[in-house]
Amino acid sequence: MKRLSTSFPVGDTPLDEYPRPQMVRAQWQNLNGLWQYAVTESPEQPAVWQGGIRVPFAPESALSGVEKPVLPGQTLWYFRTFSINGYDAAKRTLLHFGAVDYACTVFVNGRExxxxTGGYCPFTLDITSFVRAAENELTVAVTDDTDKGDAPRxxxxxxxxxxWYTAVTGIWQTVWLEQVDSAHFxxxxxxxxxxxxxxxxxxxxxxSVCMEVLEADSCITAHTFTAGGxxxxxFxxxxLWTPEQPFLYRVRLSLLRAGRETDRVESYFGLRTFAVQPDENGTPYFLLNGRPYFQKGLLDQGYWPDGLYTAPSDEALRRDIEQAKALGFNMLRKHIKVEPARWYYHCDTMGMLVWQDMPSGAAYPGDLLAVALPNIGVQVSDKKHKRFKRENTAARLxxxxxxxxxxxxLTDAVCICTWxxxxxxxxxxxxxxxxxxLWTLDPTRxxxxxxxxxxxxxxxYKSIHKYIFKVRPPHPDGRAFALTEYGGYSQxxxxxxxDKENSFGYRMYPDKAALTAAYRKLHEEQILPLLKKGLCVSIYTQLTDVELEVNGLFTYDRAVCKLDEAVVKEINQKLVL
Known part of the structure; x- marks a missing residue:
């Protein structure tokens, strides 16, 4: 069966933009592209490679060129050779991985x-003592239990x-190299x-750190201070930064030792604050820069029909945000997935608030706990770990x-406003x-x-999900009223x-007109009246279809908006405080 795909082109070196926008160096080397791979039943390195794999696309994806699952108990192996551009033996060589799902071991020239461990965050290895001026060998071994284990997935x-969607194993974000001075940021x-x-x-x-802060290309202030401080x-x-005017200050940083510059990076920041506080009537609201602000959001799961967890290009990442913003939305809830740093950079530059979910783990607790009881208003104490399939102490840690x-x-992403x-x-x-x-780690969100x-x-927040029953305001308890999932209307x-035959949706509609009419009715009869009841967040399900779920505003291939765009914009214009 021919799988669905997007129209975004993929080059010989996919995703070749600098992958860390908030600490940019001029010199770097992208290791994305064609690697060799093998899947073994034991943890022993294979004697023969089974074919090519396009990194950073997971082997389960079409864009990887493999399209095969990796099962619990198996080991996925990657291999490639590389030479370091302009190799300097006096410098440190840093090997960066954007994300590898789930547990990996890295070998350089045959040595570990x-x-x-962890499938969603970047990590860096100093491989200075392992590399040489000539060609180097890089091998990565990965294991992933997916839903047969307790790890976040x-x-x-x-x-x-x-x-529930296709699993992803192995490298799914950019792999890259930098050579830096021994004294570096x-x-x-x-x-x-x-x-x-x-x-x-x-x-x-x-x-010593020399810092310049810029508006556009003009330095407006400069400071010198000690590294580590x-x-x-x-000003x-x-x-200030807002979704309507997402102004960012640029930063240039130089590191000096004995008068010599040993490192230089560029970064950026935005001036903004987030909070939840009561108004003069005692009703709590989300505040952006000290003022009540209505967040009109979409659930965004970050899946792609051809790349699965990995967007086919940087332009594809941008396009999702652009399409949401064009419809009048000012927030995306990144749903139980973490994106590459460039996605947050695009939200920063384009003006899109982000709710960031932590990817869930452990076994599904069952429909009684996860569906039936909540829909009749029964709340269960999560200190009862066994009920939530959370008995494993090591997995909780x-x-x-x-x-x-x-x-x-992600703490420096200007756009993230809620964890x-x-x-x-x-x-x-x-x-x-x-x-x-979370409040200890980050008291600003x-x-x-x-x-x-x-x-x-x-x-x-008093956080509510409603798909079947009518949305009603909660009893006041000092927290802001947030409708964090609703809708899910499908076509x-x-x-x-x-997969047409197995497509899934909460409420199916036959065509664009019927779907649009239902969307309008839902908002006019249920959502808009709640503005007077303290509602300050609405998150519609969802931005795009995802695999069997067909409840997106856009199709999974990002080719078609399934609703009348003018109606969506009209409703969003009314969702203001």
């Missing part, structure tokens, strides 16, 4: 250079159906307010470790404690602690579906 399953971090920003800079060795920059006439890694990796540790009870445990942890149901009374569009 390091590894990583989002909606990946080995046997997709309904709202290791991180840049910003904490903004409405009229200042505190800049934290870490380096591998001591030195921080610098506060104040007399600050330009690993989830928390990966949650911390996600926040650390979501759990969704609909899937793998949920101790959500109130997770909220406290609100938290939706248990999106949808099994509310533990924590977090900043099968011939020629643009993954």
């Amino acid at each position: 250079a390091g590894g990583h 989002g909606k990946q399953v080995l046997h997709p159906k309904g709202i 290791t991180s840049v971090h910003f904490i903004p307010s409405l009229d200042s920003v505190e800049v934290f800079v870490q380096a591998s060795e001591s030195g 921080s610098q506060t920059v104040s 007399e006439a600050p330009r 690993q989830f928390t470790k990966e949650l911390k890694e996600m926040v650390e990796a 979501v540790p759990f969704n609909e009870g899937w793998g949920q445990f101790d959500a109130a404690a997770a909220t406290a942890l 609100p938290v939706d602690h248990a999106s949808g149901w099994h509310d533990q009374g924590a977090g900043d 099968v569009l011939d020629g643009h579906v993954w």
Whole structure:
């Protein structure tokens, strides 16, 4: 059966844009492209490679050129050779992986250079002592239990159906190299307010940091401070970041030792604040830059028919955001998946707020806990780990470790305005404690602690999901009223579906006119009246169809908008506070 695909071209070196927009160096080397692969039943390195694989597309995807699953107990092996452009033996060689799902070990020239566990966050290995001026060999071994284990995996399953999608194994984000001086920047971090920003800079060795802050191409202020410390920059006439005017300040940083520049990077930040606070009548609202702001959002699961977890191109990443913004939406809820850094960069530059979910893990708790009880208003304490299939202490600790890694990796994304540790009870445990942890890690953003149901009374939002029953305002409890999933109205569009016979939707409509009429009725009769009841967040399901789910505003191939765009825009213009 011919699979659905998008129209975005994929070059010989896919995704060849610099992958870390908030710490950019001029010199780097992309290792995406054709590698060799093999799948083995044992952890022993294969004697023979089984074919080519296009990195960074997972072997389950069409764009990888493989289109085969990797099962629990098997090991996926990658191999390629590389020579370092302009190799300098006096410099450190850093090997970066955007994300590898799930556990991997990396070998350089036959020696183990390091590894990583966790399928969603970037990691870096210093491979200086392993590389040589001549050609080098790079081997990566990956294992992934998917839904047969407890690790965070989002909606990946080995046997997709309904709202559960094709699994992804191995390298699914860019692999790249940098050579840097032994004294180099290791991180840049910003904490903004409405009229200042505190800049934290870490380096591998001591030195002086020279920082320029720019508007467009003009330097407006410069500072020198010590690496490992921080610098506060104040603005007399600050330009704030909003979805309507997403202004970003550029930053140039140089590291100096004994008067010699050893590293130079470019970055950016936006001045903005997020909070949930009550108005003069005591009704809590989401605040952007100190003012009530209605978030009109879409659920966005980040799947592609040809690349699965990996967009076919950087332009494809941009296009999703552009299409949502053109329809009048100002927020995307990145649903139990983490994207490459460039996706958040595009949201920053284009002006799109983001709710960031933590990918869920553990076994599905069953329809009674995850569907039936919540729909009749029964909330279960998530301290009862067994009920939520969360008895495994090591798995709970690993989830928390990966949650911390996600926040650390994404904390400087200007666009992210809310963290979501759990969704609909899937793998949920101790959500109130997770909220406290998130507030400690990042006190600048609100938290939706248990999106949808099994509310533990924590977090900043009273978060509600409604697909079947009428949406009603919750009893006031000091948290903001957020409708974090609703709608899901569906249509099968011939020629643009993954599997017509097995397509899934909560409510099916035969054509564009019927779907649009239902969308209008839902908003005019249920959603818009809730603005007077304190509603400040609405997240419609969803941006695009995903595999068997056909409830997107756009088809899975991104080719067709299934609703009348003018009606969607008209409704969004009314969703304001």
